Amino acid sequence: MTSANEHSISGNKWEPRIxxxxxxxxxxxxxxxxxxxxxxxxPNARIIRVMCSGRIDPQFxxxxxxxxxxxxxxxxxxxxDCHYMEGNYKALRRTQLLKRxxxxxxxxxxxxxxxxxxxxxxxxxxxxxxxxxxxVRALGPLGLPExxxxxxxxxxxLEHEINGKGDTVHA
Amino acid sequence: xxxxxxxxxxxxxxxxxCEESVVDLAExxxxxxxxxxxxxxxxxxxxxxxxxxxxPDSSILVSMVNGAIRTxxxxxxxxxxxxxxxxxxxxxxxxxxxxxxxxxxxFEREEVLKYIYEDSPSTINPQKTRPELKVISxxxxxxxxxxxxxxxxxxxxxxxxxxxxxxxxxxxxLKQALEALLAGKLPEKGAVLAPDIALCDECPRKDxxxxxxxxxxxxxxxxxxxxxxxxxxxxxILCMGPATRGGCEGVxxxxxxxxxxxxxxxxxxxxxxxxxxxxxxxxxxxKDEKGIDETLxxxxxxxxxxxxxxxxxxxxxxxVK
Numbered sequence: 001m002t003s004a005n006e007h008s009i010s011g012n013k014w015e016p017r018i019x020x021x022x023x024x025x026x027x028x029x030x031x032x033x034x035x036x037x038x039x040x041x042x043p044n045a046r047i048i049r050v051m052c053s054g055r056i057d058p059q060f061x062x063x064x065x066x067x068x069x070x071x072x073x074x075x076x077x078x079x080x081d082c083h084y085m086e087g088n089y090k091a092l093r094r095t096q097l098l099k100r101x102x103x104x105x106x107x108x109x110x111x112x113x114x115x116x117x118x119x120x121x122x123x124x125x126x127x128x129x130x131x132x133x134x135x136v137r138a139l140g141p142l143g144l145p146e147x148x149x150x151x152x153x154x155x156x157x158l159e160h161e162i163n164g165k166g167d168t169v170h171a
Numbered sequence: 172x173x174x175x176x177x178x179x180x181x182x183x184x185x186x187x188x189c190e191e192s193v194v195d196l197a198e199x200x201x202x203x204x205x206x207x208x209x210x211x212x213x214x215x216x217x218x219x220x221x222x223x224x225x226x227p228d229s230s231i232l233v234s235m236v237n238g239a240i241r242t243x244x245x246x247x248x249x250x251x252x253x254x255x256x257x258x259x260x261x262x263x264x265x266x267x268x269x270x271x272x273x274x275x276x277x278f279e280r281e282e283v284l285k286y287i288y289e290d291s292p293s294t295i296n297p298q299k300t301r302p303e304l305k306v307i308s309x310x311x312x313x314x315x316x317x318x319x320x321x322x323x324x325x326x327x328x329x330x331x332x333x334x335x336x337x338x339x340x341x342x343x344x345l346k347q348a349l350e351a352l353l354a355g356k357l358p359e360k361g362a363v364l365a366p367d368i369a370l371c372d373e374c375p376r377k378d379x380x381x382x383x384x385x386x387x388x389x390x391x392x393x394x395x396x397x398x399x400x401x402x403x404x405x406x407x408i409l410c411m412g413p414a415t416r417g418g419c420e421g422v423x424x425x426x427x428x429x430x431x432x433x434x435x436x437x438x439x440x441x442x443x444x445x446x447x448x449x450x451x452x453x454x455x456x457x458k459d460e461k462g463i464d465e466t467l468x469x470x471x472x473x474x475x476x477x478x479x480x481x482x483x484x485x486x487x488x489x490x491v492k
Contacts (some may be wrong), residue, residue, distance in 0.1 A: 054453075058445035062486035079458065090453040096463045097452040101444075101473040106275070106491035147491065151321045153329065155246065 016136040018089040019064040019092040020045040020129070023053045026118050027075025033122035041126035042133040045073060052076070053114075054087025058098050061112065068145045071111045071136040075129070076117040088116070111142060126169045176232040176353065178203075179211035179223070180262075181252050183245035184272040184322065188386030190214040193235075193337035199346055205418055206353055207232070211252075220248070231256040233352055235335070239265040239272040239395040240323040244316035252331040258357075260348065260364075264338040264433045266325040267363075268443075269483025271332065271338070273322045274475060276482045276489035280320040324484045334363040338433035338480060341419055365418030367437050370430050373417040376402045385456040388461060391470040392428055403429045408475060414447035433480050442486045444477035 008091025022028040028049045034041065050056055061072045074095065076088040097112040103109055113132055117124045182190065191398060194204060214448055234256040240246050252426060253259055264270040275283055288294065288301050306313045325331050335348055348364045351357060357363070371377060380402040390407045397403070403410040403424070411432035412424075436443035453490045457463045478485055 009470065024264070055355065058449045059440070060441045062442055066486040066488075089458045092450050092458075092460065093452040093455045093463050096460065097448055097467050097470075097473060098445075099450065100467065101477065103475045104490075105487055107487070142491070144487070148488065153352050154317075154319050154321065 007063040011140055014141050016044045016133050016141075017068060018073055018129070018132060018136060019046040020047045020071045020075060021053070021060065022047055022075040022117075023077060023083075023088075024049055024051045026077035026081065027053075027115070027125070029119035030075070030117045030121045031125045033119065034125045037122050039122055039126045039131045040131050044133040044136075045129045052082065052084050052087035052160065053091035054082070054084065054089075056091060058094055058095075061098065065107065065111075065142060066148075068141075068143070070142045071113070071132055073132055074097045074114045075117045075125075075128075076114070077153045081118065090154050108139050110139060175206065175208045177210045177226075177230060178207040179209070179231050179234040179252060179256065180214070181211060181234060181236045181248060182213060183236065183238030183249065183325075184241040184262065185264070185265050185270070187214065189237035189265075189339045192263070192337075192342060195342045196346060197342070199342070203259040206349075210300060210489060222250070226255050228254055229257050233258040233260060235260045235262040236325055237266050237339075239269045240317055240319070240325060241272060241275075246319075246328055247316075248351065249325060249329050258332045258352070259325075259329065260333045260335055261331045262335050263340055264336065264435070264480040266331075267334045267336050268435050268481040269322055270423060270433075270480050273324070273481070273483040274479070276322050277474060278490065279492060280318060283327075284318070288395055293364045299474040323481050325470050327483065333358070333479045336416060336430075336434040337362055338366050340466070341422065343420075344418060358480045363416065363435070363438070365416055365434060367439075368417045369437060370412040370417040370421065370424075370434070372466055373420050374402075374424055376400065376424060379405060381405055384454040385457050386451070386454055386466055388466055397427050399427045409451065409470065411443075411447050411479075412448040413478075414443055431479050432477075435481060444474075444482045446487055448473070448477050455457040 021032055028047070031047055055073055056074055064072050074091060076091050077083065079088060082088040093115065099109055102112060111160060115128050117128065180190070180193065194200065200328055203408070208215060210226070211223050234252040236249060236252055236259060238245065241251060261267045265272055269276070285303060289299055302315055303408060304315055306319060335344060337344065344365055371380065379400065384404055386407060388407055389409050392408060395408070397408065398406060408429050410429035412430045414436060415430050415432045416434040416437050417433055432443060432447065438448045453464045455463055459464055474482070482489070
């Protein structure tokens with residue numbers, strides 16, 4: 001995990017960075033099980049434990065992307081199994097709308113995934129993380145923080161121009 | 172007699188509605204004019220850029236700048252007003268969050284220019300002529316401001332002290348802001364000069380909002396008969412009230428139209444569009460992908476709906492290429 005981070009920061013070799021929000025009761029427990037069972041999977045997912053997939057504010061997802069995530073994975077309990085009755089349905093509804101909106105704003109659909117993984121499905125954690133890592137790898141870096149810097153260069157260049165000549169015409 | 176405090180108004184990428192809202196102070200504008208010297212107001216008074224340039228730095232008590240920043244000229248003027256003013260207020264949704272012009276962040280600069288100068292149905296331009304930034308002719312050199320690729324809110328270009336929200340801000344909020352300024356009773360820097368509560372909290376239809384909305388479809392205002400007494404969300408009309416700051420006293424609701432979000436989020440929310448999306452989507456009735464998608468299909472334009480005024484200040488800022 002650390003090595004992937006170091007690589008991508010130092011720019012040696014880009015590795016997909018995936019933020020995974022896992023619900024405490026199902027998917028996080030499954031990831032725990034995967035660990036205890038010594039199942040090996042791609043080190044590219046940084047797992048954040050939340051109490052319920054329904055707790056995942058869409059702002060968390062957009063924030064992850066805006067801070068440099070290449071993909072975001074949400075793991076929750078299967079339909080009908082939510083510890084809080086309805087949380088996973090809320091997550092599903094938000095995900096469906098957010099996916100549509102992110103597509104409109106130019107973020108590829110495969111960068112964002114919702115999966116139901118129960119506490120006993122350690123193997124599924126491995127499959128999903130591996131799959132997603134490869135899909136995101138194929139897409140390449142999203143690199144929003146770098147894009148923000150790139151976008152704002154137009155202000156710097158103008159700053160130079162304004163200070164440089166001062167003959168701009170104004171209405 | 173000591174000089175009266177100096178106040179300036181300036182406009183950038185905006186529609187003129189914010190200027191109108193100053194005039195909407197009605198008879199109160201006389202008190203304003205009596206209390207302050209207006210030193211710049213392009214829409215109403217004949218001051219020039221050079222007049223402002225000639226003023227000492229920080230000599231204007233407050234500049235109220237409306238409009239988003241889309242061109243180099245607007246950037247330059249915003250920077251000039253900043254330099255000459257003690258305080259800068261981002262006036263109205265466009266200066267506050269990018270506003271309606273900020274929706275252009277769904278397109279690249281080239282897409283916008285190509286549409287305007289080549290593809291739009293009303294354009295006849297066989298030579299595909301585009302305006303040049305600089306044209307040298309016998310009469311002299313003519314220049315145009317640069318058109319940026321990204322639309323920005325005012326605070327993405329200059330330091331902003333306060334925000335007066337709204338499309339446009341209400342005369343009441345402007346009056347309160349001016350009174351606070353003149354009395355020196357200023358809130359903490361960076362404050363939005365409106366109550367920090369959601370619109371639903373002050374909505375006249377608050378009591379008719381059910382705890383479970385259970386949306387099965389979304390209706391658009393023009394396609395349905397709206398009951399003027401019942402919560403618009405309860406009538407399946409998309410209303411941004413749950414994730415929009417109050418302070419407008421529900422002017423649109425009183426006109427039997429839903430809130431479109433112009434006051435921006437409260438201080439507890441970073442990204443208004445994501446928050447309203449969350450509030451709306453989570454209350455859809457369906458529990459399966461197909462049913463959810465069918466309900467969502469009745470929202471024709473999610474970006475334009477949820478980020479109507481705030482795309483430039485959203486977490487993603489702009490369409491990614």
